[in-house]
Amino acid sequence: MADKVDVLIKRLDPGLPVPAYAHPGDAGADLVAAADVELAPGERAVVPTGVAIALPDGYAAFVHPRSGLGARFGVTIVNAPGTVDAGYRGEIKVTLLNTDLRDTVRLRRGDRIAQLVVQRVERAVFHEVTELPGSARGAGGFGSTGGFPGHQHSQEGA
Ligand SMILES: O=c1ccn([C@H]2C[C@H](O)[C@@H](COP(=O)(O)OP(=O)(O)OP(=O)(O)O)O2)c(=O)[nH]1
Ligand SMILES: [Mg+2]
Numbered sequence: 446m447a448d449k450v451d452v453l454i455k456r457l458d459p460g461l462p463v464p465a466y467a468h469p470g471d472a473g474a475d476l477v478a479a480a481d482v483e484l485a486p487g488e489r490a491v492v493p494t495g496v497a498i499a500l501p502d503g504y505a506a507f508v509h510p511r512s513g514l515g516a517r518f519g520v521t522i523v524n525a526p527g528t529v530d531a532g533y534r535g536e537i538k539v540t541l542l543n544t545d546l547r548d549t550v551r552l553r554r555g556d557r558i559a560q561l562v563v564q565r566v567e568r569a570v571f572h573e574v575t576e577l578p579g580s581a582r583g584a585g586g587f588g589s590t591g592g593f594p595g596h597q598h599s600q601e602g603a
Pocket of ligand 1: 508524526527528529530531533536537538539540
């Protein structure tokens with residue numbers, strides 16, 4: 446059986462369910478909207494979920510978009526994945542964005558709008574140096590390996 450972690454949860458709206466995993470083995474527990482929301486094309490809104498949590502030290506929760514909302518309606522999360530810190534006791538909120546150029550999206554209270562992934566996280570101890578150790582990648586990034594449709598691979602500008 447996979448590792449499990451106990452997370453305290455407080456319902457701020459007793460009429461709504463606590464986050465739930467749809468299937469065994471799912472990484473994300475679905476979060477619901479605590480209010481109706483209407484998003485015009487290109488519009489975003491901070492949507493309450495009706496829950497607050499207390500994570501153990503050494504954990505964080507990440508608010509991920511749902512692929513179905515993205516594929517069907519173009520609804521995503523502006524700051525995906527949102528980070529819920531272990532010390533945060535406020536309501537979890539989701540900043541939804543309607544990326545569709547034509548259609549307004551209407552979501553109802555109780556609709557599943559995002560999914561919460563709880564993960565262990567490390568705290569870094571930053572050691573300042575003047576030179577970093579070399580690596581195979583070096584400073585290449587932002588498409589340095591090419592592979593874009595219709596474009597030739599180029600080392601320039603990497
Ligand atoms: O999608 C999100 C992202 C964040 N939060 C909450 C939990 C998190 O612990 C807190 C702060 O988030 P973050 O550090 O990303 O925001 P910030 O803009 O840096 O605000 P702050 O200055 O409060 O840290 O807001 C959410 O409810 N949903
Ligand atoms: Mg912050």
